[in-house]
Amino acid sequence: MEKNYELKVNTEQGRLDKFIASKISSLSRTRIKELIQDERIMVNHKKEKVSYKIQTGDQISVTVPQLAPLVVTAENIALDIIYEDEDVIVVNKPQGMVVHPAAGHPNHTLVNALLYHTKDLASSPEGFRPGIVHRIDKDTSGLLMVAKNQKARISLEKQLASKSNKRLYLAIVHGNFNEQSGLIDAPIGRDRLNRKKMAVVDNGKPAITHFAVLEQFKGYSLVSCQLETGRTHQIRVHLAYIGHPVAGDPLYGPKNTLQGNGQFLHAQVLGFMQPSTDKWLEFKVAPPTIFTERLAELKEKM
Secondary structure, three states: OOEEEEEEOOOOOOEHHHHHHHHOOOOOHHHHHHHHHOOOEEEOOEOOOOOOEOOOOOEEEEEEOOOOOOOOOOOOOOOOEEEEOOOEEEEEEOOOOOOOOEOOEOOOOHHHHHHHHOOOOOOOOOOOOOOEOOOOOOOOEEEEEEEOOHHHHHHHHHHHHHOOOEEEEEEEEEOOOOOOEEEEEOOEEEOOOOOOOEEEOOOOEOOEEEEEEEEEOOOEEEEEEEEOOOOOOHHHHHHHHOOOOEOOOOOOOOOOOOOOOOOOEEEEEEEEEOOOOOOEEEEEOOOOHHHHHHHHHHHHOO
16 A cells, blocks of 8 residues: 655755655655655656755655565575574575565575575564574675574574674774774764765764774785674774775775675674573684685785
């Protein structure tokens, strides 16, 4: 069913898309742009540009069509399962795999593979990410914990919220450091100029990353990062913020970088309390071949 909105400009000023976003919080500016292009947003019964400057008295109609629900199906995709019991699965996600279905990636995701592997996955409110309690980016490799039942989901989500679990990443970054370790405490929110990016912003959500320098090479460094919070793109944004973007990062890094399949970022260590036994479980996996190959090349150039 479509949703219809009728908005009237009173004393507000500025761009059309910003005005609508301030009135309808469920719509991103990217979605608003799509609706304008599809003539589902009209100003005084006329189509206007995204950048149209609203005027007092303007009547704006917004029609939001219902998106087709995602149908999540099981797919026979190989999984690298590190550990599994009656409550949890720990999987080593390969670089290039999306964690759960979304509008741009309806299939071939980790969730599709998990559904083929087992019928025991904790349900999710959205329906399209059963078992998933945290994510890593498509081109980030490494460890994820998956809940097989609601008890496990609640336990793992509480551990994430209380920061009692352990998540340690390896990253190859641009530049060299004077210090051996540090803490980045900078709030993260949506980039005001590019909705596909996150950024350090004053009104963002609290975000804390601890880092340690493991090795330094000519123009690059190998660092470990431990998350205290779990914001979208947190490590990538924080390292770019301090002038050391992750090598290969197409969104936050320079174009002149290490050649690979995306950012050189790997979720190496994952630790948490087993939901039923309260036993501490900790796992560690080596980074993918392309990561170790680039490291070897950097060492050769020293």
